[in-house]
Amino acid sequence: MKVLVADKFEKVGLDGLKALGVEVLSDPSLKEQALEDKIREYQPEILVVRSTKVTAPMVTGTSLKLVIRAGAGVNTIDVEAATKNGVAVANCPGKNAIAVAELAFGLMLSIDRHIPECVGELRRGRWNKAAFSKARGLFGRTLGLIGLGNIAQEMVPRAQAFGMRVIAYSRWLSPDVAGALGIGRCESVDEVAERSDFVSVHVSLNPGTRGMIGKSFFEAMKPGAVFINTSRAEVVDTAALLEALDSKPIFAGLDVFEDEPATAEGTYEGPMKDHPHVYCTHHIGASTEQAQEAVAIETVRIVEAFVKSGAVLNEVNTAKSGPIAAVLAVRHDGKTLGAVQKALVQMGFTPGEAEHVKIPQGLISKIALDRVPGPADLRALRRVDGVF
Known part of the structure; x- marks a missing residue:
């Protein structure tokens, strides 16, 4: 079996793939037409990418059976085209969660304590303690989370360690889950904005989240509040954010941008780069050694399962299936999913x-179902070993 790695990939991952006995070709330079041509020439069954886009022609009439996103989001992969052509798509959820949470707090602290300005002034030989001694601090403030996936869950204990109150909105956040996490529950994203001193967005990009943070959200934000986005730029109405930054005293810390360069180096001329109330980083949320090694190891695990049994771990194609009739909440020991x-x-x-x-005892898994389970179904699930 052949594996094509079309992005930078940790050595531990490349070594792990070769140890499986598969043939590995690694070429991080492959992009767009060059990648499509290489797929047709090399005929790999498995393609591994990070930020490289996987388009419909790459999965149409080619040898590919599995595309692995060495990361969490799959918005750079045409999942619909892959599904139509029988190509499975998998990702590595949660493996970069700590890294992204760390950057989100870095942005929060940078804005609150004016760290970039402090560094810049000192490098210019200017001492200005009077100007930079004004900060609100994080202790006792309220952090609002939009979404409650792996990254947001890593935000919770870090915020609590800073002495912050935490509230959250997630379409699946129930009172019992909020209670287990020790956080407050909001009914809408606008309620989060209204109650928070800092807001951090942690949702994946899909049709339901595109543009979910809009004008009413920013109108609800408190004066002096800080908005953090380390997820995807497209979940935010950029025009509404710019209008709010221009019209009220709020700040933004952003790691993601519309039309950001697809390559590691390039030029960005977007409207955020010069705004005095915006603190920017270069889409580096997942870019720590710890995170990339964890993602590489998970990628090897996915390839191993596929090679040995044809099973696709962390498959995302199924998440695109039909309308949701019910959401099933299952408490289990974390090994039973x-x-x-x-x-x-x-x-x-x-x-x-x-x-x-x-949760302390394991996990609460909320699973979308295509029909409503009956009493007999629920009784059968309770008999599964590890389900509480």
Whole structure:
């Protein structure tokens, strides 16, 4: 079996792939037409990418059976085209969560304590303690989270360690889950904006989240509040954010931008780079050694399962399946999700998108279903080992 790696990839990952006995070709320079041509020439069954875009022609009439995104988001992959052509798409959720959470707090602290300006002034030989001694601090402030996936869950204990109150909005956040995490629950994104001193966005990009942060959200933000986005630029109405930054005293810390360069180096001339209330980084949220090694190891695990059994771990194609009729919440020991999903399939369900929340005893998994489970279904699930 052949594996084509079309992005920079950690040595531990390349070594792990070769140890599986597969043929590996690594060429980080492959992009667009060059990548499509190489796929047709080399005929790999598996393609591994990070930020490289995977387009419909690359998965149409080619040898590919599996595309792995060495990261979490799959918005750079044409999942719909892949699904139509029988190509599975998998990702590595949660492996970069700590790194992204760390950057989000770095942006929060940088804005609150004016760290970039302090550095710049001192490098110019200017001492200005009077100007930079004014900061609100994080202790006692309220952090609002939009989304409650792996990254947001890493935000919670870090915020609590800073002495912050945490509130959150997630379409699947129930009172019992909020209570287990020790956080407050909001009914809408606008409520989060209204109640928070800092807001941090942690949602994946999909049709339901595109543009979800808009004018009413920014109008609801408190004066002096800080908006952080390390997820995807497209979940925010950029025009509404710019209008708010121009019209009221709020700040933004951004790691993602519309029309950002697709390459590691390039030119960015977007409207955010010169705004005095915006603190920018270069889409580096997942870029720590710890995160990239974890992603590489997870990628090897996905390839190994596929080579040995044809199973696709962390498959995202199924998340695109039909309308959601019900959301099933299952408390389990954290090792039982596969058994739960297998049981659901045996009962005739098609499990869809899933969201998992860590609790001291394990996980609460919320799984989208294509029909409403009956009492007999629920009794059968309770008999699965590891389900509470």
